[in-house]
Amino acid sequence: MIGIIDCDNFFVSCERRRDPSLEGKPVVVLAGTAAVVARSNEAKKMGISMSMPYFKLKERFGENAVIAITGDHHYYKETSMEVMSMLKNKVPQMWQYSIDEAFFDLTGVKIDIKEWGEQLAKEIREVVGVPVSVGIAETKTLAKIASHFAKKYPGYKKCCVIDDIEKRVKALQLTPIEDVWGIGRRSFDKLKSNGIRTAYDLTKATEGWLSLNFSKPLLEMRRELLGEDCIPMRQDAANKSVSHTRTFPKMLETKEQLSAEIAGFAASCAATMRKQHTLARDINVFIATNHYRADLPQYNADKTVKLITPTNLSGTLIKECLKILDSIYKEGYKYKRAGVTVRNITDDKAVQTDLFDYDAEEYEKMHKAAGAADEINTKLGRGTIFMGSQLKSAPSHNGHENSETSVTSLS
């Protein structure tokens, strides 16, 4: 059997863990500058949707109807680690799927699964202080469905187990197709127009028809719903990409402003990679205008370059990103979003260097400087040390508004 634990309204639950007075009140957590990324049950009942911009929320519900909190990802990450390490001690194998979810394998475990799951949820609630729901079934897709039932109906005592055909059929019949893990907008529309409305309907479709009209993931989904395990447990492999992107609160009109932001994103990507001990070869930079503003001229551009030598050095990455920006920037537009993504990531122990582009001594020197900067930032707070090119950045969202900073130049 396969299980999943899924934290309930995770970001909101973290905020309530810190501030119990938020319990029972409508709470939303905002990310970026102002969009809803988590809602308490009370907020959901009011009809507040995911990604709703804060200004619309105020328009519709008034200034004080909802408590809106700006997200604190570091705190959520810490809380997540506490939940995950509790789970780790109790299962033979697990796969952390996201910040608030993990699958685990109970194959061969001889226990009363239902009771064990209830106990797990109870302990996490008591020790860490966040509510979680547990779903257990033959496959990950079915376990997900089980966890939805555990979340929705208090009668399950936070753990729902689907362990025979009868329960499975009933659960599938009660699950709208759009609630199945892996069904998004596009597939939903297409399935609905073909009369498939529930998870059960999907299991009744033939493989032949599905393979003509859909692709691999949907075929696997059908099998998963029938109890055939198709989605492998993945161990915590290194990330395949790292990105830092932003929607700016105000549109940026000059290249200088954009450059400062891009430099900041590049430095963040580099720092993330150093923490993970990885290097990247491909660098992508994108810039975009505000697509909500049909009244303004639109321009989106992006470009990828391949480095000869993979890097995780802020200086190198910033330099390359600013070169890319130079080549795609166009005057006369108001830019609303931008970002840096690095791909083609390898372990930093296996540095494959090109003989013509490699100066071992220089590399060592820069790497030491970057490491020292990371250490200081860890001890004294993020953004204590940063690259000179990030300086022109608007102070509001680089996290170093109050730190009197020393500036390193690594080259």
Added chain:
DNA sequence: TCTGGGGTCCTAGGACCC
């Protein structure tokens, strides 16, 4: 007049997830 085919690698874009 006849005008390769199969394999692999890469990339862009789409779809989906939390």
Added chain:
DNA sequence: TCTGGGGTCCTAGGACCC
């Protein structure tokens, strides 16, 4: 005034090779 951010996987089609 104000519209998220960070990921993964799949597929089709082009480039390239022999």
